[in-house]
């Protein structure tokens with residue numbers, strides 16, 4: 471995975487894809503001068519809960535200079551990725567956009583990314599410190615945030631970290647990032663290892679958010695089939711949120727292929743949908759083509775709009791009021807369909823989720 475071939479793949483991916491979750495190069499979401507205009511379905515999308523946010527911990531901010539210059543990465547980390555900011559900025563952004571609650575995803579998994587070459591000998595402590603900071607910050611604002619710890623499902627740390635945080639009522643769930651953790655869903659051993667981590671999260675009744683797009687250049691239906699067959703059953707009744715509508719930000723043939731594969735799986739196994747949601751974090755932007763917007767809306771309808779939740783991937787979304795006010799309405803849904811998405815507030819996003827989580831035992 472640290473081979474020249476992989477590096478070429480990453481370079482290719484970084485050069486053609488519009489947006490990627492933390493830990494991967496991405497272009498800024500500033501609209502190009504020639505951005506196409508699409509009549510908005512509604513003049514503004516107002517969102518009560520943002521289901522995918524980030525704030526780097528001091529431990530990760532200290533780790534980033536080494537990570538960003540690692541030979542395991544290609545190119546510099548984007549400015550939005552390395553910028554230090556705190557909860558005050560995030561809260562001001564949420565207030566300005568009228569968002570009352572958010573789910574913060576710890577970026578601790580960066581400390582154990584295979585893109586960090588050589589591995590930092592202190593990786594497990596950095597990961598734990600990053601999770602501890604994120605949990606502690608979120609709990610300073612009762613009711614305002616749910617918080618997900620971060621792990622790399624391929625490392626030994628994952629299971630002990632899940633066991634540690636599983637009993638903490640301040641923690642909502644676990645965030646897993648397959649691109650950044652270098653997971654290959656086509657490798658049966660890796661898929662089974664990932665399933666084991668989901669099973670551990672489920673045992674602790676921790677919700678799961680997974681950025682499941684891998685580095686495979688032809689990522690898509692094939693990977694989703696493996697995920698649905700080998701990995702997802704391990705989550706049992708635990709809620710699973712698939713980040714970026716099964717992509718990594720942006721709408722492209724790979725993302726549409728993956729989401730269509732979910733639609734197909736859910737048509738034949740409707741029970742799978744019971745605990746499954748897809749977050750709409752940076753899935754389209756100012757430069758998404760009209761054809762891709764229509765294709766995305768079409769496959770979302772096949773799955774059912776009740777399975778999609780609003781999300782930004784802040785800070786990558788840029789200003790939240792602009793993101794939800796100007797970019798979100800570009801997706802050509804009817805006002806009634808938008809109303810469904812805006813009202814989707816799954817149990818794990820609620821402030822009292824810990825009661826369900828810890829009292830079901």
Ligand SMILES: [Zn+2]
Nearest residue numbers: 491492522783
């Ligand atoms: Zn993210």
